[in-house]
Amino acid sequence: MKNYIAKADKKTSTTDKQYSMFVGRWQPLHKGHQWLFQQQLDEGKNVLICIRDVKPDEKNPYTAEQVKKNIEEHYGELITNETVKVIIIPDIESICYGRGVGYDIVEFVPPQEIHDISATKIREQLRSEGKL
Numbered sequence: 001m002k003n004y005i006a007k008a009d010k011k012t013s014t015t016d017k018q019y020s021m022f023v024g025r026w027q028p029l030h031k032g033h034q035w036l037f038q039q040q041l042d043e044g045k046n047v048l049i050c051i052r053d054v055k056p057d058e059k060n061p062y063t064a065e066q067v068k069k070n071i072e073e074h075y076g077e078l079i080t081n082e083t084v085k086v087i088i089i090p091d092i093e094s095i096c097y098g099r100g101v102g103y104d105i106v107e108f109v110p111p112q113e114i115h116d117i118s119a120t121k122i123r124e125q126l127r128s129e130g131k132l
Helices: 031-041 064-074 076-080 119-128
Strands: 002-006 019-024 046-053 084-090 105-108
Touching: 019 031, 031 046, 046 064, 064 076, 064 084, 076 084
Parallel strands: 019 046, 046 084
Antiparallel strands: 002 105
């Protein structure tokens, strides 16, 4: 389900391609993340995946560069044709917007089986298997 927090009044792009932006740590990329990106890809939209540059720790076992490489390996062909772009951004403390921002702000509400995916549990499993 899609919930619009803010809706674009008009198209204001000065470029040929627009992207749906997703910001996260993606530690690691999993089926829940893939489901989220796929919601826009299924509508024929391009996806910009922004990786927050956070210090590695218990919750963030991978560097931003490692996360980027993992995502690029997964979305190789879509990156080649510029349907998906992956960038590293500085860590953020908030995402702010004003009225009439010129783009949609959308919350995707996943089905329960996607909602229940836990990166924490995935990291714990990877650790127990010696893969982290």
